[in-house]
Amino acid sequence: MHNTGMGEYDVVIVGAGAAGLMCAGTAAMMGQSVLVIDHAEKAGKKILISGGGRCNFTNRFAGPGNFLSANPHFCKSALARFSAADFIDMVERAGIAWHERKHGQLFCDESARDILNMLLAPCRDAGVTFSLQTEVLAVKKEDHQFLIHANKGDFHAKALVIATGGLSIPKMGASAFGLKIAESFGLKVIAPVAALVPFTFTGKEKERLETLAGISLDVNVSCNGRSFSEAMLFTHRGLSGPAILQISSFWRPGDTLLVDLLPGTDSAAFLEQKCRERPQAQLTTVLCELLPRRLVPLLIEHDLGETRLCQLSQQQRRDLAVLLHGWQLKPNGTEGYRTSEVTLGGVDTDELSSKTMQSKRVPGLYFIGEVVDVTGHLGGFNFQWAWSSGYAAGMAIAEVQ
Ligand SMILES: Cc1cc2nc3c(=O)[nH]c(=O)nc-3n(C[C@H](O)[C@H](O)[C@H](O)COP(=O)(O)OP(=O)(O)OC[C@H]3O[C@@H](n4cnc5c(N)ncnc54)[C@H](O)[C@@H]3O)c2cc1C
Incomplete structure (x- = not known):
């Protein structure tokens, strides 16, 4: 199914951050019609400020041992399917110059904007629609469709991906939206805590x-x-x-x-x-x-x-x-969420398939990135989780539909 009319998409992704953009590009390149909603005025704001403006985009040694979660095994499948090596490959194919610092941390030579542009390129090429400065007011599931009621209109989708990140740095648009949506669908949430702080x-x-x-x-x-x-x-x-x-x-x-x-x-x-x-x-x-x-x-x-x-x-x-x-x-x-780099806790991984990030209770509903109870150590691991989980969901959505 593809564009079936005004406001209808194969997939709506809420959150134009690291995970949301990865998922959008992946699903769109696989032929899905994708809408990305964000309440911020531009996409990928955290990417732009990350790593002192150079984005520590992954870690050469990223593995399950670098992540905290109530279920330490949950991250294994997604990390294996889309690994640090896969992301480095993407970066190289995009012609982005990078360098390695200590402990396997990889940074852009020039600017974090290179990473954002790299993520936006497939979205542009495959026709992803962006609705920025858009507030989602309510989400409902009716039959096999999600109805997303937003201040800029209503959208329908067969799949809904929540990629709204953690609570860190509210000044930059962080919100508890993802956790509230999870709870509204009856999913368990592990209490969030400011981390890397x-x-x-x-x-x-x-x-x-x-x-x-x-x-x-x-x-x-x-x-x-x-x-x-x-x-x-x-x-x-x-x-x-x-x-x-x-x-x-x-x-x-x-x-x-x-x-x-x-x-x-x-x-x-x-x-x-x-x-x-x-x-x-x-x-x-x-x-x-x-x-x-x-x-x-x-x-x-x-x-x-x-x-x-x-x-x-x-x-x-x-x-x-x-x-x-x-x-x-x-x-x-x-110092709490004001300065913390990430948020521990989030949507309980028991609720999700580790292969697809899809809710076990609510078919078609996906959670990716930092909103999930998977939190990386410092050093490029949090972005790697965003890429891996975003890719897993993007591929799964394309494979199902
Ligand atoms: C200062 C800083 C530096 C960092 N540096 C690094 C680094 O170098 N390497 C690394 O691996 N990690 C780093 N991190 C962590 C990394 O940025 C996050 O883990 C990662 O961005 C999570 O990706 P995400 O897509 O889940 O969430 P985000 O990238 O935070 O994206 C979430 C998106 O959802 C949107 N959103 C939120 N609420 C709503 C809502 N209610 N409605 C609509 N949209 C909404 C936000 O505007 C945002 O665009 C850093 C974090 C900070 C704060």
Whole structure:
């Protein structure tokens, strides 16, 4: 079936973001008539700001282990059907220059706009219709059709794809629309939580940490059995940087972070060696060789800092090593959706087919991208999920109809 008249499409996709555009291009190239609705004034806004404007569009090592979900197996099928290698292939065929940074993260050489243009090209070539600045007011399923009632008119479709993303950055148009639609059709939703997000502190701890704002150092940070070795940044509000954003996905209110300030350094051996070489040196002076100068007085009491190395007892040296490799910090919260990069939780994967992203209860209804309870680590994984799930749904819709 194709254009059957005004407002009738094979598929309506709500959300012109990463997943929605991937799905639209895929289904349209397979001969489907596609309408993409978005309440924003332009498509792909998050793509444009991603990766500091260069879009970390995938990760060479993307695999199921890089995703959080109540069902960690759910993402496997879609990731296998459309992998990081498949997306790299698309990028290369589009002639987009890219480069690899650490941990397999791939970025555009020029601009994130290249990725958006690449996604829009098949939509344009295959005649996808866009209705931007459009609010969906109600959605109903009648017989085998969906009726999408919007402020710009009513649309009918055999398939409805919800690709409205997570709740992060409401200023950019993020909304709970997808979760509400899921619930209105009786689908279970896992409560959303801001993730890949900086931590905040209050009171005395905030005042202490504030004095370090601007300092960045490589650490290993652990919480709830997970740990990440990356940079940590002190901010005026608390802590940020890649190590912190990564661990935020595993942190729950009340949890304490364990920060190894000197990963890979045997600080006990270092202190022993310094004690032999410069027994009269003050502890602070020696620690400043390993750590940012402003951080040291925050870690150790003034008196201890002034102690000469030769006066330190073995127990004090041991205690120091424990502190340096396991500094405990208890955030009071996170900066929330205002700055979080993604949202944990979403439509319960139990409700969806892992091969097609179609609702098991409501045939023809699909959920893709961040609205689904699949959340990637930092490093290009969230876009890869958008591409893989968008492709899975786009192909499935074309195959069914
Ligand atoms: C600052 C920032 C940087 C990021 N950088 C990276 C990166 O480099 N690499 C990476 O992998 N991930 C990155 N991410 C995460 C990534 O952007 C998202 O995971 C990804 O965009 C999710 O794709 P999506 O299509 O599901 O949702 P989105 O891309 O968010 O698209 C959702 C679309 O739905 C529309 N919408 C929402 N509500 C409604 C509604 N009620 N009616 C109509 N339309 C609606 C929105 O306007 C939007 O166009 C970043 C996120 C942020 C916030």
